[in-house]
Amino acid sequence: MSLNNFEGLGWLLLGFLPFLWVQRWLHREIQAVFLLITRRPTLSIGLFSLLFFPGVLIHETSHFMTAHLLGVPTGRFSLLPQALPDGKLQLGYVEAARTDVVRDALIGLAPLLAGTLAIYLIEFNGLHLISLQQYLNQREWAIFWQALVRLPVQPDFWLWFYLAFTISSTMLPSASDRQAWLPLLMFLALLVGLAFLAGAGTWLLNNLAPILNRILMALATAVGISLCLHLALIPPVGFLRVALSRLLKLEVV
Secondary structure (H helix, E strand, O other): OOOHHHHHHHHHHHHHHHHHHHHHHHHHHHHHHHHOOOOOOOHHHHHHHOOOHHHHHHHHHHHHHHHHHHHOOOEEEEEEEOOOOOOOEEOEEEEEEOOOHHHHHHHHHHHHHHHHHHHHHHHHHOOOOOHHHHHHHHOHHHHHHHHHHHHHHHHOOHHHHHHHHHHHHHOOOOOOOOHHHHHHHHHHHHHHHHHHHOOOOHHHHHOOOHHHHHHHHHHHHHHHHHHHHHHHHHHHHHHHHHHHHHOOOOOOO
């Protein structure tokens, strides 16, 4: 058994939790900036949803299209924000009928897969962040800094940056999207356990594990790119929120 077969899972777990924390922090800061500027919660929610509209569109459309591809009936489709009773903000939703655990899990997973694909397309067309990672891995520091400085002057860089940011900020499945994941993972774990008991463990590790590892590495790379985009926005957004608070003598709690 090679540890390389689990490399993708390790990198995904290593990047996911920091990305989740940074994403939530940045969302709170952006909402605070809009609230300080408008002083109207409803208007600030509207501006926040407008900012993330490209990502919300991909998120909900992926749910809708996956449900139809799997033959699952859908109901209402909305891209309008609304506040939930628990205080969270729902930027959009798609109503889909409950079916079997496999189709429910795939419908819930659709935004993450669609977002990952979109981030890769944007990366190869306008951001070129993977090349920076290669320079870091090879410890070519001079080339890395030169490439980093040249990034913002590339054609349409800020458009690609905005699209990648909004898509990555909204690609994570919600709690309702993840409801079918645990039963499916338990079922798959049972099947894998039975396969090992039947003597097929070596075949699984040699044939299926590398494929799964490549998928997880792709997801880990998308999460890593998303984390970098969010980290890049923390200083300017945080500074703007603090500056507005001091200028207006208001504090968002």
